[in-house]
Amino acid sequence: MIKHDKEADFNLKSLIIKGLEISPDCFVVMQGEENKILYCNHTFADIFGSTNDQLVGVTNKTLLKQAWQTKRGINIETQDFDEWMARVNELHKVKEVNQFETDLTDGRWFRMTRMNLEQDIKIYFGVDITELKKLQHDLEIAVQQIERLANTDALTNISNRRFFEVISEKKFAIAKRYHKDFSVMLLDIDHFKKVNDNYGHEGGDDVLKALARMCTDMVRNTDTLCRIGGEEFVVLLPETNLKKAYILAERIRLAINKHDFYIVNLKCTVGISVSIGVSAIKEEDENVRDILNRADAALYMAKKVGRNRAISKKE
Numbered sequence: 001m002i003k004h005d006k007e008a009d010f011n012l013k014s015l016i017i018k019g020l021e022i023s024p025d026c027f028v029v030m031q032g033e034e035n036k037i038l039y040c041n042h043t044f045a046d047i048f049g050s051t052n053d054q055l056v057g058v059t060n061k062t063l064l065k066q067a068w069q070t071k072r073g074i075n076i077e078t079q080d081f082d083e084w085m086a087r088v089n090e091l092h093k094v095k096e097v098n099q100f101e102t103d104l105t106d107g108r109w110f111r112m113t114r115m116n117l118e119q120d121i122k123i124y125f126g127v128d129i130t131e132l133k134k135l136q137h138d139l140e141i142a143v144q145q146i147e148r149l150a151n152t153d154a155l156t157n158i159s160n161r162r163f164f165e166v167i168s169e170k171k172f173a174i175a176k177r178y179h180k181d182f183s184v185m186l187l188d189i190d191h192f193k194k195v196n197d198n199y200g201h202e203g204g205d206d207v208l209k210a211l212a213r214m215c216t217d218m219v220r221n222t223d224t225l226c227r228i229g230g231e232e233f234v235v236l237l238p239e240t241n242l243k244k245a246y247i248l249a250e251r252i253r254l255a256i257n258k259h260d261f262y263i264v265n266l267k268c269t270v271g272i273s274v275s276i277g278v279s280a281i282k283e284e285d286e287n288v289r290d291i292l293n294r295a296d297a298a299l300y301m302a303k304k305v306g307r308n309r310a311i312s313k314k315e
């Protein structure tokens with residue numbers, strides 16, 4: 001606490017004003033019903049492309065309207081300025097100290113603190129939080145990337161089992177709630193072990209990547225394709241009944257069976273086949289597991305009766 005010392009003859013007020021003048025933070029004092037500016041520091045005036053002297057006596061409304069019209073100063077996104085201003089005035093009548101964040105047209109951000117004092121005086125103090133906002137933004141992007149990586153299969157770049165566990169329950173819940181069609185397709189490469197044995201693990205990886213790309217191209221973007229095991233894939237098909245799901249399964253199976261999969265290292269191609277189990281939601285299903293169990297049984301049957309086929313299971 002600085003004591004006012006008359007003998008030392010320093011003027012506390014002018015010292016404070018000097019301090020405010022060199023501050024990178026903004027400060028403004030307004031008074032009356034119209035919020036006329038009594039004082040503002042350099043940083044505040046600079047935001048509006050003015051000097052302190054030019055702004056003294058100007059009302060908050062005039063200042064902000066000019067900012068809105070010229071798009072200089074504070075970023076004001078509204079079609080109806082008067083309605084926006086009325087809302088701001090209401091908020092700022094509240095006696096308690098309040099804080100809000102505001103962005104400027106030059107990209108800077110300030111965290112403003114407002115305080116209402118006696119004689120209808122308001123003071124606003126704004127701290128430049130641009131760096132903080134940038135960090136916050138970068139952090140949000142990083143979190144999104146981490147989230148994406150956690151849900152993505154590194155080899156094929158499609159969704160992984162972790163994502164499947166969450167999304168399949170969600171899609172099932174929506175279909176059940178709104179009595180919509182919903183089907184599931186389980187796809188497993190036949191004798192994939194042989195591909196690895198004959199073309200090496202990297203060759204096997206080439207096949208998995210190409211198969212994921214093919215399937216991605218063949219399903220709708222409202223469908224969800226995930227790799228849920230080594231050579232096992234699942235497709236969730238909202239708004240799709242068993243018959244349509246089976247037709248799609250056959251189309252995918254045939255396309256894969258006709259395709260020559262390129263093995264990069266060996267510069268050769270290999271043909272493969274897949275078995276597919278298909279099932280659809282039933283009234284009595286309680287969770288997505290119920291549908292998956294039927295698809296799994298259909299897949300097992302497809303393998304058992306000779307592979308390279310799609311089988312749909314109703315019951």
Ligand SMILES: Nc1nc2c(ncn2[C@@H]2O[C@H](COP(=O)(O)OP(=O)(O)OP(=O)(O)O)[C@@H](O)[C@H]2O)c(=O)[nH]1
Binds near residue numbers: 196307
């Ligand atoms: N290249 C490669 N192979 C994998 C990967 N994950 C699992 N595998 C292989 O996939 C093969 C799966 O073998 P099995 O479960 O016996 O099945 P399969 O040989 O496809 O036989 P069926 O399913 O009965 O037709 C194993 O050889 C695994 O090593 C992977 O990420 N890359």
